[in-house]
């Protein structure tokens with residue numbers, strides 16, 4: 001029987017990976033920094049561990065076939081040590097990367113730079129891997145909830161249009177990659193069904209709420225000030241600003257969700273309907 005360790009199991013994607021694995025009867029371990037605070041479906045084994053303390057992952061990974069790995073940090077410090085520990089205790093890794101990684105030349109901004117570095121470390125590690133490169137995750141829109149509950153304008157940095165993907169579709173693909181070892185040594189690009197702008201995303205939420213909303217792009221220096229005032233970590237602010245400034249439009253649309261799950265990738269309108277309560 002398959003056994004999987006899910007890193008990032010309390011996160012937007014990881015939570016749904018856990019649910020998908022449980023639904024398929026896969027023996028599932030969920031990594032949590034604070035196991036007492038985390039709530040998972042019945043049957044999930046909750047294990048303590050912290051990516052910032054690589055040796056804390058040894059017991060969590062011990063004996064599992066596949067690890068679902070996210071890298072939540074803004075640099076790659078400690079990543080080689082983490083992969084070493086995982087390689088000593090588990091059979092393979094499925095890494096959640098980004099479609100913005102450029103295989104042909106320099107990376108556009110700090111975010112694909114970090115994912116490219118982790119992918120390179122995985123390749124060097126010798127451990128069997130699968131890379132799941134996701135487009136912009138729709139759940140980033142949850143960050144607008146406070147502004148939308150309080151008013152009609154969403155202010156943030158403009159980012160070039162891209163095929164934003166429902167986190168549930170990423171998770172469904174991840175479940176296939178984690179449970180079918182024939183995907184090892186391959187990279188999968190996962191996108192939503194159409195290229196959308198920031199304002200398209202705001203309009204999808206507006207339609208579901210039945211009231212007008214609009215997106216207002218903040219100049220980068222204003223965005224920096226407002227994110228700093230909101231207490232965001234400096235490294236996160238620099239990553240987001242570099243994305244806003246340098247990331248090009250992406251017209252990439254893949255059929256990976258349909259190919260691997262048998263269901264079409266969901267539109268952002270469906271995402272907005274799924275999460276309407278958060279914005280009310």
Ligand SMILES: NC(=O)c1ccc[n+]([C@@H]2O[C@H](COP(=O)([O-])OP(=O)(O)OC[C@H]3O[C@@H](n4cnc5c(N)ncnc54)[C@H](OP(=O)(O)O)[C@@H]3O)[C@@H](O)[C@H]2O)c1
Nearest residue numbers: 008009010011012013033050051052070071072098136137
């Ligand atoms: N946002 C995008 O558009 C995008 C696009 C492509 C790829 N990605 C990648 O997708 C990943 C997952 O996205 P998401 O939306 O699911 O993230 P998320 O909701 O922010 O969740 C992050 C997860 O990482 C865990 N975590 C944080 N620090 C940790 C540590 N030191 N040790 C162990 N676990 C730790 C958190 O657990 P706790 O409960 O312990 O905090 C949480 O489960 C991102 O990290 C990013 O690398 C994102």
